[in-house]
Structure formats: structure tokens, C-alpha cells
Amino acid sequence: MTRDGSGQARPLLLKGARIVDGRGVRHERADVLVSGEQIAAIEPNLEVDGAVVWPVGGRTLTPGLMNAHAHICLDPGPDPERILRHEVPAETAIRAASRLQQTLAAGVTTIRDVGGAAGVDIALASLVERREIAGPRMLAAGRVITMTGGHGYWFGVEADGPDAVRHAVRGQIKAGATTIKVMATGGMMTPGQAAGAPQLTVDEMAVAVDEAHKAGRIVAAHAESAAGARNAVLAGVDSVEHGHGIDEEVVSLMLERGTALVPTILSDRAIVEAAPEAGIPDFVVEKCRALAPSLERTLRLAIERGVPIAAGNDGGAPLVPIGDIVGELELYVVHGMTAQEALAAATTATAALFGMSQLGLLEVGYVADLLVVDGDPLADIGSLRGPRAVIARGVPVHADHLESPPG
Ligand SMILES: [Zn+2]
Numbered sequence: 001m002t003r004d005g006s007g008q009a010r011p012l013l014l015k016g017a018r019i020v021d022g023r024g025v026r027h028e029r030a031d032v033l034v035s036g037e038q039i040a041a042i043e044p045n046l047e048v049d050g051a052v053v054w055p056v057g058g059r060t061l062t063p064g065l066m067n068a069h070a071h072i073c074l075d076p077g078p079d080p081e082r083i084l085r086h087e088v089p090a091e092t093a094i095r096a097a098s099r100l101q102q103t104l105a106a107g108v109t110t111i112r113d114v115g116g117a118a119g120v121d122i123a124l125a126s127l128v129e130r131r132e133i134a135g136p137r138m139l140a141a142g143r144v145i146t147m148t149g150g151h152g153y154w155f156g157v158e159a160d161g162p163d164a165v166r167h168a169v170r171g172q173i174k175a176g177a178t179t180i181k182v183m184a185t186g187g188m189m190t191p192g193q194a195a196g197a198p199q200l201t202v203d204e205m206a207v208a209v210d211e212a213h214k215a216g217r218i219v220a221a222h223a224e225s226a227a228g229a230r231n232a233v234l235a236g237v238d239s240v241e242h243g244h245g246i247d248e249e250v251v252s253l254m255l256e257r258g259t260a261l262v263p264t265i266l267s268d269r270a271i272v273e274a275a276p277e278a279g280i281p282d283f284v285v286e287k288c289r290a291l292a293p294s295l296e297r298t299l300r301l302a303i304e305r306g307v308p309i310a311a312g313n314d315g316g317a318p319l320v321p322i323g324d325i326v327g328e329l330e331l332y333v334v335h336g337m338t339a340q341e342a343l344a345a346a347t348t349a350t351a352a353l354f355g356m357s358q359l360g361l362l363e364v365g366y367v368a369d370l371l372v373v374d375g376d377p378l379a380d381i382g383s384l385r386g387p388r389a390v391i392a393r394g395v396p397v398h399a400d401h402l403e404s405p406p407g
Pocket residue numbers: 069070071114115314
């Protein structure tokens with residue numbers, strides 16, 4: 001849908017695209033009609049009176065990408081924690097809103113924020129939903145739920161024991177959270193704790209899952225060791241985030257229970273490869289260097305064994321913008337996925353985790369979250385980077401370069 005000079009809504013007709021999604025090449029050449037928020041038709045040689053026509057012959061149309069692990073309140077510079085601790089909520093909100101625009105322009109049309117501050121993520125999610133600001137649709141966790149002194153305690157809610165965790169989850173849902181995040185282990189970004197040491201117990205996380213599921217919310221658990229991931233899976237969480245050191249036993253449990261993995265391997269890579277003068281705090285670099293190889297092993301094992309993998313890059317962590325989900329997908333390919341599987345990880349697999357059945361495929365009736373890209377993402381997943389055009393909920397977000405021939 002676009003609007004003409006008089007503000008009249010007009011359907012959008014994309015002519016002659018190659019149509020590709022996580023199920024492969026759907027059409028070698030077809031026209032796609034976008035009407036309202038939806039894909040209204042996909043057929044060869046469509047003619048529609050009054051439609052705005054975009055010639056996209058020689059280019060590829062894919063679904064908008066999804067990022068299942070992001071932090072819109074964090075500045076993706078070398079030391080996000082220091083900035084968040086020193087800014088006031090108004091600054092956090094304004095900076096986060098501009099990150100949302102950048103994320104959308106990069107082709108990411110849905111994100112799950114798994115830890116915000118001062119209610120900013122929740123407020124932005126509803127502003128986007130109401131179309132008051134531009135951005136990807138958002139699931140927002142609000143404040144993370146962690147044990148006293150646990151990972152992220154300085155911007156989360158500290159809760160000890162099942163009753164306190166139940167209270168904390170209810171509090172975030174009351175505040176408007178549309179997903180819940182719990183900390184199953186320590187983390188790299190919190191000083192003075194071992195990243196993989198178990199934190200919330202199985203009983204505590206099981207209560208969080210119970211409360212969240214009653215309210216129709218999914219639960220993500222941060223876990224950087226096999227022991228922590230095992231606790232989270234036993235508690236019934238919907239996804240394990242990171243998952244360093246996950247072994248055969250945990251993989252079997254995840255397969256049994258349908259638990260998804262959100263690897264965020266780009267974040268480890270960015271920290272490990274950063275120059276010493278980049279300014280990432282030493283304790284973060286040290287913990288990450290020690291743990292990064294164990295996440296690579298997890299990813300290879302999970303791919304091999306068919307664990308559902310939803311793409312998330314931990315955008316907002318040092319040197320990782322939320323919009324760079326393609327960098328994450330490239331690493332999935334390095335570690336054993338096909339490009340088509342990687343595309344599915346950032347579309348259908350994430351939509352399945354979120355329970356958003358109208359997203360992730362290029363089919364009639366699906367929400368029109370679309371990218372126009374040059375090249376063939378099934379041959380090179382990197383060709384999803386820097387899309388020519390982005391359409392979100394039926395509305396073109398940017399379409400700067402469509403007049404030039406496919407590059
Ligand atoms: Zn994170």
C-alpha cells in the first residue's frame with residue numbers, strides 16, 4: 001500500500017520479481033500485489049487499476065528478516081553498559097527510536113527485544129504498532145528477570161524464589177511486556193561473575209514460564225553453559241539464548257521439547273575479533289575469548305541434529321547493530337547451514353517461535369513485510385545485506401535505488 005499526493009491509499013504492484021523465501025524459489029518470475037498490510041496476489045502478468053507499479057525484474061523479493069535477540073536500548077559501541085548507565089531515559093528513548101529506523105532500513109522488519117530499560121522498549125513497541133514511529137514490529141521483554149546480583153541485575157528485576165519470580169513476571173506483563181526474559185546463568189557483560197555459572201533455578205524459571213504462558217507470552221532464557229541451558233529447557237522455556245557448551249544431552253532435551261536455540265554468534269565473533277584499542281572492557285573480552293569456541297561447537301551440533309534455530313544477533317552488544325542479522329546468518333552458513341536454511345532461520349523459524357503465523361513467507365494472505373534485493377540469497381546469503389527496498393506492513397520504507405539496473 002502506498003499513498004498518492006491526495007493521501008489516498010493505493011495498492012502496490014511489484015512487477016517481474018524472482019520470489020524466494022525460506023522454502024526456496026517460489027516463483028522464477030511473478031508479480032506481487034500488496035494491498036493494505038497484506039500480500040493480496042502473486043501471479044504472472046498482473047494488471048491492477050490504480051496500483052503504484054514498481055518494476056523489480058532481475059531482482060529478488062524475500063520476506064523481511066527477523067531478529068530474535070536484540071536490545072534496542074543499548075548503544076552498539078564498544079561499551080553499551082557504560083552509556084546506558086550514564087544516560088537519562090529520554091536519551092535512551094530518542095537514541096533507541098533512531099536505531100529502530102536504521103534497523104528497518106537494513107531489512108529487519110521484526111525484532112524481539114530481550115532486555116530494555118526504563119520501559120523504553122515497551123513504549124517503542126506500541127508506538128511502532130500504532131504507526132506513530134517507523135520501526136520493525138517488536139516483541140518487548142521490558143526488564144530482564146534475574147537473581148539478586150545476577151546477570152543484568154543493574155537494569156533488570158532481581159527476584160529470588162518462585163514467589164518473587166512470579167511477582168516479577170506479573171510486574172513486567174503489567175508494564176506491557178509482550179515476551180519474558182530470564183537469566184539461567186551469569187553473563188559476559190556483567191563484571192565479577194562467571195558467565196556460565198547457573199543462576200535462576202529450574203523451579204524459579206518454571207514459575208516464570210507458567211506465568212508467561214498463561215498470558216500468552218513466550219520465554220527466552222539467557223544461558224552460557226550446558227548446565228544453565230539444561231535448567232532452562234527443563235523449566236520449559238521457549239528458547240535458549242546463546243547456549244555455549246550445549247552438549248548431546250541438552251540437544252536431545254531440546255528436540256524432545258521443541259525448544260529453539262537463538263545462537264547470537266555474531267556478538268561473540270565481534271568481541272573476539274575487535275582490536276584491543278576498540279575500547280571493549282577487558283573483562284568482557286577475556287570471558288568471550290574463553291567461551292566463544294564452545295558456542296561454535298553448540299551451533300554445529302544444533303545444526304547437525306536439527307534443533308530449531310531462530311536467528312538472533314544480540315544487537316546492542318558491543319559492535320553489533322540490530323540491523324546486521326545477515327552477519328549472523330553468514331556464520332550459520334559457515335557452521336553448516338545451507339543459505340536456504342539460514343534464510344528460514346531469520347523468517348519462518350523465528351515466526352514459529354514467536355507464534356506469528358502470518359509472517360515469514362511470501363504467500364497470499366501473509367503480511368507484506370518484503371525486501372527487494374540484488375543477487376541470489378540462496379547462493380549467497382550475504383546478498384540480503386543492504387536491500388534495495390524495504391516494505392513493512394504493506395508500506396514502502398525506503399526504495400532509493402530501484403531506478404538503477406540490478407547490480
Ligand atoms: Zn542479549
